[in-house]
Amino acid sequence: MEYRLLGNTGLRVSVIGIGSLGFSRVRATPEKVEKIVNRALDLGVNIIDTAYAYGEGEMEKAIGRVTKSRRKECIILTRSHLRSPEEFAQTINESLQNLNTEIIDIYQMHDVTRPGQFERLMSNGVFHELKKAQKAGKVKFIGISTHASPEDMKKIINCGEFDVITVSYNLINYQRQTIDGEDISITERETLPLAKKRGLGVTIMKPFGGGILAKNPLSEVKISPIQALKFVISNPCVDTATPGVGSIAELEEDVKAGDPHILLSREDIARLREDAKRWGPDFCRNCGYCLPCSEDIPIPQIMRLLMDYKLGEKGKKNRAKKAYIDLKVKASACTECKKCEEKCPYHLSISRKMKEAQRIFE
C-alpha cells in the first residue's frame, strides 16, 4: 500500500481508504461493518471516512466496534451535517462516543454545497463550534466536504481555515467547462492544484461516480474498479480516495489499486478518459449542477430512481417506486422550462426524463 502525506497535517494516509456509505448500500449489519473494517486495516488501509448523517450516528457506532481496540491503526474522518451551532457541537460529542475515542483525527462540516451555505456556516456559530472543539482537543484537524461550484470551492480553500477538503472526483463526474469546444476539467486544472498549493489535505469521495462507474450495465464500456481508482490517485494533488465498499471481496479488489507497482501510463489515462466519454448520453452523473429547478423538483434524485428502476432487479424496482411516491415534488411538476438543461454539463434532456419518470412512477 502506498501512503501519502495528507496536506500539511503530517498524517500519512493510505492512498486507498475506506468510505462507509457503501455499507448502507448493502444494508450491512454492524457485525459485517466490523469485519470489513478490520480486514481493511489488516490490508494496510488506515483512513476511515464516515459521517454522523449515515444512520444518525449508527454507522459511526459500527465503526467504533473496531476503533475501540485498533484506534492507533486508523485515522478517523467524520463530519456533521447539522446546521445549528448547538446541534453541531452536540454531534461532535456524540461522534466521540460513537467512535470510542477521545479525539477525532479530522472533523468536517458535511456537504457544504448550496450557494451561500459556506458563508452562513462560517458566521452562524457552526464554524466557531468546530474551532472550539479543536481547541478543546476533541478534534485534531478540521475541514469541509463539498460539491460546491468551482467558485465556492475556491472560496473554501482560500479562506485558509481548513486542513482537509473532501471532494468528488472520478472519470465521469468532475466539474467541467467547455472552452473553445474543448472539454476542460476545472477540478483538475484549478480546484485540486489550488488545494494542494494551499497545503490542504485532499480526500476523494465517489471515486466510482457514486457507485455507478464500472457497474453500468447499459454501457458496453467496462472500467474496472482498479482502473477507476488508479485514475483518481494518479492525480498528484489527491492524497487518498475513499471508495465505499459492500463486501470483503470489493474491498480486496479496491485495495489492489493502492499497490505502487501497478501504474497507469499517460496512454492508459487517455484511453480511460475516452472510454468514459462514451458513457451513454442519457447517463446522469448525479452532480446536481442542474439545481435549483424552478419548480423545486429534486432532479438528480429522480434521475437516480429512474436508473434504479430501469436497471435494477425486482426488489430495487419496488424500492425506487416507493422512494418516488415519498417525494414531496414529483416529475409531473415539470413545466418544460428547460432552465436545468442549460446548466447540465452533460447536456441531458432532463425535461424528457421527467416525462419518462412521470409515465413510469405516476
Ligand code: SF4
Ligand atoms: S425543465 Fe422541468 S425539471 Fe427542468 S428546471 Fe424546468 S421545471 Fe425543473
Ligand code: SF4
Ligand atoms: S441531470 Fe445533468 S446536471 Fe443534473 S445531476 Fe444529472 S448530470 Fe448533473
